Amino acid sequence: MLDVGFSELLVFGIIALLVLGPEKLPEAIRSAAKWYSKFKRVINNVQNDIDRELRLSELRDQMQKEMQRIEELEQKMQTQMQELQQQSALAAEKEKQTTATESHSTCPSYHYVQFTVPAGYLPLAWLKKITHSHQELYQLPSELQNTLQLKVAV
Structure with missing residues (x-):
């Protein structure tokens, strides 16, 4: 800290001995050492605080850079998603279009028509068997017991 050599300390000690005398010199040295140690502790604490603040500011800068990098990556991922x-919506549309065109071109279309067949057209034994099995599963209304509904492909 201070460039004080041995010869300067020797001169300072001789002057202090002449001014204070031999009785008060040891007490003055103790108090000077206490003040010096307190001063040195304060200086060290200030240096440590400054170093800590510098490290914190560096960490803050690094964190901000990382946060910016993360935000950029998030934006990139959102655009990719x-x-x-x-692309998946377009592929689904294309698939629907291709299946629709394939189904129209390769398979004949069937139109289902629902109508009732009078009971007189069906054999009576078969009709009783069908209506009996239907009655076991669920109770048929009285008007449907004599007729059946069939779906016929046209």
């Missing part, structure tokens, strides 16, 4: 969703 949107692109993937659009």
Whole structure:
């Protein structure tokens, strides 16, 4: 800290001995040492606080940089997710279109027509068997017991 050599300390000690005398010199040295140690502790605490603040500011800067990097990555991922969703939607539309065109071109379309067949057209034994099995599963209304409903493909 201070560039004080041995010769300067010797001169300072001789002056202190002449001014204070031999009785008060040891007490003055003790009090000077106490003040010096207190001063040194304060200086060390200030230096440690400054170093800690510098490290904290560096950490804050690093954290901000990392947060910016994370935000950029998040934006990139969101755009990629949107692109993937659009691609999957387009693929689903294309698949629907291809299946619709394939089904219209390869398979004949059937239109289902619902109508009732009078009981007189069906054999009586078969009709009794069918209506009996239906009655076991659920109770048929009285008007439906004599007729059956069939779906016929046209």
